[in-house]
Amino acid sequence: MKPFTVVLTGNPNCGKTTLFNALTGLRGRVGNYAGVTVERKEGSLTGADARFPVTILDLPGTYSLSPQSPDEQIARDILFQRVADVPTPDLVVVVVDASNLQRNLYFATQVIELGHPTLLTLNMVDVARDRGHDIDTDALSKALGVPVIPMVASQGEGLEPLRQSIRSQASSPGTRHVIPREFNELPEAFGREAQAIETALERHFPHRSRLAAAEALLLLSDERALPTDKTNTDGNTNGNTANTRYPEALIEQVLSARRRLEAAGVDWRSTAIEARYARLFAIEQHVTRETPPPDELLSDQIDRVVTHRVWGPLIFVTVMALMFQSIFWLAQYPMSGIEAAVDALAQWVGSSMPPGDLNDLITRGAIAGVGSVVIFLPQICLLFLFIGLLEDTGYMSRAAFLMDRLMSRVGLHGKSFIPMLSSFACAIPGIMATRTIETRQDRLATILVAPLMSCSARLPVYTVLIAACIPQRNGWPGLTLLMMYLLGIGGALGMAWIFKKTLLRGEPPMLILELPPYKRPMLGAVLRQMWDRSKLFLKRAGTVILGINILLWFLATYPRSSELQQEFDQRHAQWKQAASNPPTSAESETLKRLDQEEAGEKLRQSFAGRLGRAIEPALKPLGFDWKIGIGIVTSFAAREVFVSTLSVVYNVGGDSENTASLAEVMKSERRDDGRKTYTPLTGLTLMVFYVFAMQCVSTVAVVRRETNSWKWPLFQTVYMTSLAWILAFLTYQVGTRLGF
């Protein structure tokens, strides 16, 4: 049986997601809409009658039915039944923030006019009351012609009546009937034109005739609602499929209607907006009793400090610094736990299996390789936790407010700040967050530079290189790490400036940023979101990275040369004959060197070794040897693979006598000419390379999806890799000249 579909919609920050979590018991599935990476949240109503299952779909927050960004577009397209795999909503629940009634009702009344069975939930009535707005729910319901349920979703108040209402509608679907309503008193000329278009729409699209009145109004007053060829090239789905494509005659009718209105002195763009707000103002006057709040609101008090001329930037820097510090400090304990567990697992597997290639593959290729990446899960969880908290409390939009001036210097938007900050966690959610940016050029510029922000996958690379190369005193490790993050930020801003001056020139974008009141974060929801995002990282470790590691193990192990094996077997036998029993420490040292020489020689003969040596000429000017080359090549798909590659290349883990950490092994690693491989300069050069290099297939895939073309991801990969090479080259050459 087809489940009863409830669509949740409303303005951003109206508590829609809280309500969704409450209705579905935090068990909603998170996915994407086909073809676009707009987050799609879907879940079943908990406590629904088993005979009448209810599916709840959470739409992206939107301010109106005239979308300005791709996520708003999805919301409109679903409400207009234009998304193929989403059924016609059986019930639309509009969530309205009671403390911001007029603007929320702007969208709510647009939705009511669509003619779907609609229910309005008046959320945050407690906040509204504290602010002195007492809303008469019954009067509001009468004025809007739809049921209104008051609620405080965060406290669970009003949930039961809503559930009850959904359940009763789901079990008796025949009883719904909607009385069409309009909330515009339009000037006569405008109304006449809208009526004519409505009639034409009904004729062309009889299967969705109930939408005709609202669609006619939108077509007439929103110039972007008419899908033209131009609007279709920017990589967004316009919902412009065969069943919604407007016939030429209709488009012409709309255009000529606009011309007639213009000639009559009617502004077809703003008339409907003004008429609606005039009506909403009257409704609000009628249904609310205002009492001025006794004190300044807490949120305003907080803002006076947080956006203060002096305190604001200071607090911002402190928050960022605390965030990164605690990521390291708090994560180190679970990280050492995971490390110990991985080692124990590798040893246990290694000792309980007969020795041989399979044993080696599982312990060194799979467990040590994937383990060296999974270790970073705590850091990544923390990063997502902090970003989630910043978003949920409302601080994120203040950060955008504070940073907008700086961002506008490079031609970007305060809104680009949020995607860029999210890119510290991972460029993928960052790039997905650019959907809130209205203009195409700004969105593209942000997408192009977002991966330059040091993401969590670089952390393992930086951490290992810092441990192996940088002096562990005087705060050098922390300082180096900070430098890498700053370099990424500087690079991103610089490149954004260049792109906005050249490829993506455009008007300086308009900023329309709501500063919602602060609220206490919903810890459950934040943790849930943290886990959803971190799961992606784990999934990657379990799939892509595992795959690469197994492949890498083969490449690093084969082909085997029997002559080489014989030679080393012979030398081992010689050692055994000459050595005393038990061996002296000098003799043990000789054996260790012999083992290392054997491993190194085998690697050199392997496919991976040949690959590394083949690209060595390109890396020599950067001071990298062929072993590092193997790491760079294999980590092309995912940066963190560099670490697991090194642990395979340097033979860490698995064999039980050698449990030295990767960094220790790297410290003792020598080049063919006997010099140390990992000097501070090599470490720095490698890190600079990783700051700028693309090295992430998932990002490439997401950029492909978001821009709907291969052109941009390819361009991005090329520019980032070139930049990485050039800057690493400069670092190494300047460093060498300076005598490092």
Added chain:
Amino acid sequence: MRPLSTLIPGERAVVARIDIPPEQRGRLMEMGLLPGTPVELVRFAPLGDPVEIKLRNYHLSLRKLEADKIQVH
């Protein structure tokens, strides 16, 4: 009549005219910023731009560039 950006923090006024080109000001108007709407300038960001205004019981941030083009009285 004077631009919104010339208000001092805490000062209130009423929107008279929006001199932003019609095809760009749609969203601003949908957010409720219309001729006749009372607004309050709340503050300027620490670096002087953008500005924060209050209208219809909520807070909105705009760049000075746009605030310059919104005439109030």
